[in-house]
Amino acid sequence: MDKSTERLVQREGAAALLDRGVSVPLKDMRIPFRKKPMKLRVVMRRPRLGGLMRLARVYLSLGVTAEQMKKFTKEEEMAFLAAHGKEISRMIAYTLCRGWISRRLLVGVTAWVVRNWMAPEYLDAAMRRFIFLLGTDPFTSIIRSAGKMNPMKLRLSQKRKGS
Template sequence: MDITLERAIQREAADALLNIGISIPLKEFRLPFRKRPVKLRVTLKRPYMSGQIQFAQTYLSMEVTAEQMVAFTKDEQMRFMAKHGAALCRMIAYTICVGPVRWLFVRPVSWFIRNCVEQHIILAAAQKFVSLMGTDPFIPIIRLAERTNPMKLRLSRAAKGS
């Protein structure tokens, strides 16, 4: 069981690092003369650093953890949506609108999510993406920066002291 859990964690980390994203259905439309409904899908991607900062600020302002969100009962989900629904939709909009002009689209996309997307999709998307956000991708970069400290003597120069 540990191996499957470890592989799932590795796969989630790889998805986040490669910025593949998470595809979610937003809205389902039924068109006449068509048997299957048309599904409007979007991909939630890791935002740029400014978007990650806004995402993190919004998430921290709600004062709830991802583990607590998973364990919510229906009553607690309703209370949470009533209190933090707009902020949750804004967080999802930050992950949909990625790029230098994202600030133009965050409010309309957040409004669309709030008014047209089902609650269980919003909660599932928030729970999944919050688990992918974090500082894990930056840990190897920090370790590399520590190793390449220009003030530290390199191995070849340690004997001479130059």
């Protein structure tokens, strides 16, 4: 892995660990007697485990890998969006509705709002961004080193007392 890719992985991992999220514009609303439109934005964050499993289930039902999506031409992107638009909006809704109750009650409505109010280029970019963030490859070395550490083993400063 080259240095720039390693830095990118570290930056995305830190953003994911800090749960910062990605702010995505929904719609510009015109309000009377106001010059500039009001911009509605939502923040997509990494879903919790239940939402992540549901998101993964929807992603796997698409039948396409992230590498294949990178190689799409414009026509293939449009055909993919036409065939799987509802599933894509549902995946994005899982990143917006992270709680147990909101995931149960509001995912359908949120997916409809995303389909009808979000610009297609933001929809595509948001989906690609979160699919690449959901992988575990960059964290395998961290997981491996954490697995080697025994939390029950006495540390250096605890040899005499034991706790």
